[in-house]
Amino acid sequence: FSTGEAINRKYDSPNFSKSFVYGIETPHFKDGRSVSKSLNWLYDLQLKRAAKIVSKRSDDFKEKFQPQLGKVLDPIAETLNVPPGHTFGMLLRPDEYGVGDLLHCHVPCDFLCGKDRERAVLTAVRQSLKKANYENFDMLLEAFRHYDKSGDGMIDKDDLRKSRFQLNLNLDDELLDSLFDCCDLDKDGLINYVEFANFLNWKNKTAVKEFEEKIITKGKKLDAPVLPEDTKTNDEPLLKQEDLVLEVPGSSEKTPKTLTRSTDRVFANYRTTSSQYKAVVGGLPTTCYPVCGVPTIRSDIPAPRIRRISDRTNYGDEANAYVLLFPSVFSQKGVYESDFFKTRPKAEIAQILRNIGVNISDERVEEIWKQACMKYQKEEICAESIRNVLDEIHVSHTKNSC
Structure with missing residues (x-):
């Protein structure tokens, strides 16, 4: 007989069945909870149920010196006789003028x-x-x-x-x-x-x-x-x-x-040093008199594709003070002028239009692409050229609807 197989006694009694089980039933669980209980010490089980005792001195210290979200950390607040919202130091009131008023010398x-x-x-x-x-x-x-x-x-x-x-x-x-x-x-x-x-x-x-x-x-x-x-x-x-x-x-x-x-206009006839030698808008251009020295902005030479770390030369592609004070949406998103004028295939242009939220079909993309290619006589078009074509289409559509 195999393991666990009952022996067939070949009893002929009609009241007997080989599936009958005799004796007292042994209590057990099939999920193994009794085995898990025997593997853990009683002390460990009692320790998990016990209450955690913390020193009051330690708890008071943590309450004073533990930073809390949205609450100013002030460990000595109880020792000061000041209201809760009190601030120390001299109050600095804002000036009546800003940087732009100083730059333009406004009254x-x-x-x-x-x-x-x-x-x-x-x-x-x-x-x-x-x-x-x-x-x-x-x-x-x-x-x-x-x-x-x-x-x-x-x-x-x-x-x-x-x-x-x-x-x-x-x-x-x-x-x-x-x-x-x-x-x-x-x-x-x-x-x-x-x-x-x-x-x-x-x-x-x-x-x-x-x-x-x-x-x-x-x-x-x-x-x-x-x-x-x-x-x-x-x-x-x-x-x-x-x-x-x-x-x-x-x-x-x-x-x-x-x-x-x-x-x-400049207030009180204020003059700068540059205005004294005609370095102003509408003054004499540099073609009318000899210029000596190296220009500050080297727009006369092309900017290198890969610049050295020690290269501090301004090739005319860097931002000026106005761009730093008022950055455009593209600058804030990390999109620069070179990205606009980089030639791209049609599939990439369509992906860019859809990524910025333009709901456009493939047939419409093909039509705009053909118009841009005919206008600029190129096989690959940059994003700026596509934007100009879209502006022309919008203007013509607006005028026709009016």
Whole structure:
């Protein structure tokens, strides 16, 4: 017989079965708890159930000197007769001026410190008006005529208040007054064409066309709806010929000149050493006089692909003070200029567009890729070229929808 096999006695009794079990049942558990209990000492089991005794002196010490989240660590707080929120030392109040006020030598009435929220809201309102003007009007003159309800060549506060309802821009009177004061540079209570072009439009996106220039400088009018008979109109030109400057040196497109505020100029005739030898914008270029020495920014030589650790030369690809003070979104994310102009295959461009949240199909990617290749005459396109093509498509779509 095999192990565990019962012996067949070959009993013929009908009351007997070979599966019958005789004797007293032995209590046991199939999960092995009894074996586990026998492997552990009784002292260890009692020690786990016992309460942990800690010295009160040690517990008080830990309560005083143990750092806690969100609570200032002050071990001697009980010995001081001061309120809980008391701070020691001299209170340093912030100055009424900031670094920008010192750099630009602003007068006290023009200090910008403490006006950050007001300036941010005002900038957001101006951006909304710029976007509305760009999407709804093809020309600066057409947008200006829309705001100029009286047709006198000037925009007053009532005209601006009426136009905001048509553009679905809900502004309270206080914010509207701040916006008007920001745009009214000469403080005459009216916004002229040059101020309108500088502060309520994107100048680099809407250049002055040739026929528009003739209308503006000669005092003619567009074929606008007929005004009431008692409306006073101004036949004088909206701006003078000298108020138009070239958008880019060497190009034929013109744009209204850039206006500067009084706070942008140097206060009290302050002069720097560099301004004394014409090292200013609009001064004599270096081609008019001999230059000696090695320039500080070596833009005359190409930057090496791999730079040595000891190479401290500025090849013109380093950030300046403005970029350090106001870094762009791309700089904060670690994306630099070389990444924008690096040529990439079509699959990588499509992956970049989808990673930044653009929901675009493969057919649309193929169409944009063909347009970019035809425009730049290249087989591989950089991300900057694709961005320019997308901007052109968006502009054409916006104009067609309007």
